[in-house]
Amino acid sequence: MxxxxxxxxxxxxxxxxxxxxxxxxxxxxxxxxxxxxxxxxxxxxxxxxxxxxxxxxxxxxxxxxxxxxxxxxxxxxxxxxxxxxxxxFDRMTKVIEIDTDNHVAVVQPGVTLQELEDRTAEVGLVYPVYPGELSASLGGTAATNAGGMRAVKYGVTRHHVLGLEAVLPTGEVLRTGGKFVKASTGYDLTQLIVGSEGTLALITEATLKLQPRVAHQATVLAPFADLDTVVRAVPKVVGSGLAPLILEYIDAMTMGAITYTADLQLGIPDQVRDTSQAYLVVMLENRASDRLDADVEAVGTLLSELGAVDAYVLPGPSARKLIEAREKAFFTAKGAGADEIIDTVLPRASLPQFMAKVTEIAQANESFVVGCGHAGDGNVHLAVFQKDTEKRTATLRGLFEAGMALGGAISGEHGIGHAKKHYFLDLEDPAKIDLMRRIKQAFDPAGILNPGVLFD
Amino acid sequence: MxxxxxxxxxxxxxxxxxxxxxxxxxxxxxxxxxxxxxxxxxxxxxxxxxxxxxxxxxxxxxxxxxxxxxxxxxxxxxxxxxxxxxxxFDRMTKVIEIDTDNHVAVVQPGVTLQELEDRTAEVGLVYPVYPGELSASLGGTAATNAGGMRAVKYGVTRHHVLGLEAVLPTGEVLRTGGKFVKASTGYDLTQLIVGSEGTLALITEATLKLQPRVAHQATVLAPFADLDTVVRAVPKVVGSGLAPLILEYIDAMTMGAITYTADLQLGIPDQVRDTSQAYLVVMLENRASDRLDADVEAVGTLLSELGAVDAYVLPGPSARKLIEAREKAFFTAKGAGADEIIDTVLPRASLPQFMAKVTEIAQANESFVVGCGHAGDGNVHLAVFQKDTEKRTATLRGLFEAGMALGGAISGEHGIGHAKKHYFLDLEDPAKIDLMRRIKQAFDPAGILNPGVLFD
CATH class of the missing domain: 3.30.43.10 (Uridine Diphospho-n-acetylenolpyruvylglucosamine Reductase, domain 2)
Known part of the structure; x- marks a missing residue:
């Protein structure tokens, strides 16, 4: 047969x-x-x-x-x-359970973020991981440990996967974790499988932590004269205790592109727009609208103190459109002809040094690099425009090396896959790579699961 | 030589x-x-x-x-x-860095929770993991994935260890993670080593996530007529969105013992005390004292609706003493002659069924079982009084089986070690145990690290 x-x-x-x-x-x-x-x-x-x-x-x-x-x-x-x-997994798309007492969803891997968003909204809960692409599947986001804009407050996929049903290449079906936020009962297999990009086991069910859905949200947009001032402001906003739901930086070029694509008027005076090289977007949320109003005022004052040219509270529809446009920044970059997208992560306080290096590396390799990023997490999304493969490779390698030299890692949330494997194998500590290979061997002795991903 | x-x-x-x-x-x-x-x-x-x-x-x-x-x-x-x-690790006790911009502490393994608490308080930050024993070392709490009372709001050790320096038994020194909350760059070695109880690698440095220290706290104590009503109230308090910092249940016997040991008067009328079989302790915190006051009132109303006999806002010194007494519940139980302590974790909404099983199992094995627990996390701490080894073993096995049957795990935060190894090897899925053994082999091929812990 x-x-x-x-x-x-x-x-x-x-x-x-x-x-x-x-x-x-x-x-x-x-x-x-x-x-x-x-x-x-x-x-x-x-x-x-x-x-x-x-x-x-x-x-x-x-x-x-x-x-x-x-x-x-x-x-x-x-x-x-x-x-x-x-x-x-396009036939395994069932939301098995929304457990309102334990604040947990149990889903099959093919369920999309949009479906889970709709189902949790019905009962006043939310799955707060928001990588932007709502058609993404929960199995896929678990396998890549997807992140997104709300990670600054709620963390990434890893922090919300409480348990898994996963199948080993030998056909054994394991259940890990459960409907609880903690256990000290042997090695944490859940956390090992999350982010393993399909190389250790296939996820057939995920138990996900939900949060109470917060009723009120507001978005503040602050233009800054230069990118350096923006990224220097970030640790202060996080340190304020105002717990922003979203804290994004967007450079002027990217802001121009995404608002143009979305046909979005933000009502910023021409003179301010023309002299602003970067923006900070701060979204706050609160159970109570009066508390939210007070926090919005506090964040506005703080941003002014930190050098913002101004701070605008965006009306609901504009705020939604801006966040949606930001979510689609990848497609905007793709439409503009970007040749590669990267998502290096580094300590957020090192963003100023990193952005200075980005300019240097781009110039040295005759590449054009623009971007935006989850500033609160130190996760920088850069679009690299460079048709020449050799120059593009040199640009990427330079960016990854610069990020790692500042204590960062190659990918914050997209993963390594095939696309960044050679940089990963080249730049990471060989002892760590060897250990990861041995772990891979422990799960998949025959090496049939996604060979060529992560490792050669 | x-x-x-x-x-x-x-x-x-x-x-x-x-x-x-x-x-x-x-x-x-x-x-x-x-x-x-x-x-x-x-x-x-x-x-x-x-x-x-x-x-x-x-x-x-x-x-x-x-x-x-x-x-x-x-x-x-x-x-x-x-x-x-x-x-x-009693010579490796240096706080290497408190990084106020990245909200991170870098510590050697011998640093105690008390030392870190003092050092972070100086700069308005906090390491919110609070297992109760402040003399515990950070290396030890990482190795066991220690939890504690504040996990219901902030999570456990696992959620705060961002990176490690760890030494393999072969002498290779690895650095995992870093000063960032997310990465998708190969397998998460940090999370695998956390909670591995010294069987995979020795931790020589930890990078820990800090939080802004919240200025105002208040504690509400609510007596209930019976334990069942208490544990049924728990999911509603979590679901309220009031985000309690602490949500503990204490049974009447344990409350009596810990307040007696601490010489603590809570000012509860005799008639209420005599008819209350269990208590809920809810601690709230907020940046603003007026918001805290409003939240305290809301939680009081909610507890009454959920069947509390009354709800007392404890004055600062009493609240501190009660929390300290609760932290020392282990030593109180030890002093009272408890023969074993367990910390089974289960879905919090299953607490009522579990507590009913506890009564059944204790009676069937002629054991006396009392306790308290991190109710918000479904983490039940039980003191088992039974001198006879066979009957005690049967009691423990029954409790673990009952917890696992409800979707729980043997230990929420204490670990397996030697003490619970036989139950673990007996009750866990053999395919998972085998996989864990292969992972152990990937780190420690010669098997020199803590043999006899987790596995035989």
Whole structure:
């Protein structure tokens, strides 16, 4: 019996696609620089038991397996192997439970952030991880440890995954963690699988921590004369105790592009706009509207003290549009012809030194680099415009080295995947890489799970 | 050259203790049921380089190594092997840095919670993990993933360790994570080492997340007619959005014991006290005292609605004394002759079912079981009084099974160590245990780090 027949035995013939039957969608994620790859087989399981059986079949055939949620990743971790199996979770899209007493959601991996947002809103709760792309799947965001704008207050995916059902390549189905925020009962397998980009186990269910949904929000936009003053202001805003929900910097070029694309008028006087090189966006939230008003006033005063040219409280619709436009900054950059996007993370107080290095590195490599970022987290999103592969590689390597020299890491939330693997293997401590390889071996002795991602 | 001489070569002859030179303190932690064990060697390194060298020596000699912070653990994970080396971190007690811009502390493993509390208070920050025992070391709390009363708002140790310097048994010194709250750059080694109870690597430095210190706190004490009503109230208090800093339940027997030991008068009328079987303690905090006052009133109203007999706002000194007395509940139970302490964790909404099972199991095994717990986290601390080993073992096994059947785990914050290893190996999924063993192998191929802890 050939592999396709064996896989059909597991999931049913209608759910194994080969050749032209498999949509072109399955061949890529959103990574700018990655080449699409058509997998030999697309398999669409419906249950964890089917996932276990298909992994046993794949192990026996020594065939590579790549997991795919919505394909909105930015590191190429969901791009399959040519001779491999792509496991698509587009049939495992059930919200199993919204538990309002324990503040927990239990979901299948194919559930999207939008679906969870809608379902939690009905009961006054929220899953506060907000990577921007609401079509992203929860399995995918767990596998990449997705972050987003609200991480400055609530943390990233890792901080909200309380437990998993995950299948090892040998077909064993594990349950890790549970509906509780803490345990000291053996190694934390949940946290090891989160962010492992499909290389250790396939996630078939996730138990996610929810928060009470906060009723009132307000957004303050502050233009600054220069980027340096903006990034120097960031630690002071975080230190104020006002606990911003969002604290983003946007450079003037990016602000121009995203507001133009979104057809958004912010009502900033021409003279201010023309002399402002960067912006800070601060969103606050509170249970009580009077407390929110007081906090907004406090943040306005603070921003002025920190050198803002002015501070505007955006009306609700403009604020929503600006945040949406910021979320789509990636697509704006893509539309503008960006050749690569990176998301280096570093200590937030080192942002000024890093941004100075960015200018230096861009000039030295004749690249054009603009961006925005989760300033409160020290997570900088940069769009690199440089068609020449060699110069682009040198630019990226320079940026990663500069970030790491300041105590940072290559990726804050997008992951390593294929796209940044060579930088990762090149720049990271070899002893750490070796240890990670041994951990990979502990989960996946045959090496069938996403080979070529993270490691060669 | 014998092993003592080789170790002396690494740390200096004055810092290797053998035989009666090694204080009896090194032979135990605070676990009630554990037998003290005198190690063959106590070694007191001063640097990570010395830790690396001594681990190389130990690996070569195939000698077991146990790490020790302050010895305040409750699972026996710091109890050494008779033929082994105890590595004491009592010379590595330096606060390397309090970084007020990044809200981070960098500490050596021997720094105590008290020292960090004092140092952060000076600059308006706080390390909010509060396991109660302020003499505990930060290395030890990281190794056990210690929790405590404030976890309901701030999470546990795991959520505050951003990075580590850790030494593998092969002598490689790794740096993981950094001064940032997120990264998607390979496997999360930090989270794997946290809570691993000295079985994977020795921690020689930790980078810890700090929070702005909140100025105002208030404590509300609510007596309830019965325990069931208390534990049913818990999810509603968490769901209120009032974000309690502390949310503890204390049964009447434990309340009597801890207030008696602390010589504390709470001013509760005799008639209320005599008819109350359990208490809820709610501590709130806020930056602004008027907001705190409003929240205290709201929580009082809520508790009445949820069936509290009354709700008392405790004056500052009484509140402090009550919280201190609660912190010392372990020592009170020990003083009262408790034979074992456990800290099962479960979904907080399952507390009523669990507490009913506790009564059943205690009766069936002729044991006396009382307690208190971090109700907001579903983390129940029970003191088991039963001299007979067989009956005590049956009681504990019953309690762990009951907790796991409700979706919980054996230990919420104390760890497994030696003390709960047999229950762990017995009750956990064998596939998970096997995977953990393979992970252990990836870090410690010779098996010298804390053999007998977690695994046989």
């Amino acid at each position: 050939d592999l396709a027949a064996k896989l059909a035995d597991v999931v049913g013939a209608g759910y194994v696609l080969t050749g032209a039957d498999a949509s072109e969608d399955y061949s890529h994620d959103e990574t700018l620089s990655a080449e699409p790859v058509r997998p030999a087989y697309v398999v669409r399981p419906a249950t964890a038991a089917e996932v276990a059986d298909l992994l046993r079949v794949a192990t026996e055939a020594n065939t590579p397996v790549t997991a795919r949620g919505s394909g909105s990743g930015l590191s190429g971790a969901a791009v399959p192997r040519e001779n491999g199996i792509l496991v698509s | 014998d092993l003592a001489a080789k170790l002396a070569d690494v740390v200096g002859a004055g810092y290797v203790l053998t035989g009666a030179d090694a204080s009896e303190d090194y032979s135990h932690d605070e676990t009630l049921s554990a037998e003290p064990v005198r190690p063959a060697y106590v070694v007191r390194p001063a640097t990570a380089a010395e830790v690396a060298d001594l681990l190389r020596v130990a690996t070569e000699a195939n000698t077991p190594v146990t790490a020790r912070g302050s010895g305040s653990g409750l699972s026996g994970a710091a109890v050494p092997r008779e033929n082994g080396i105890l590595v004491s």
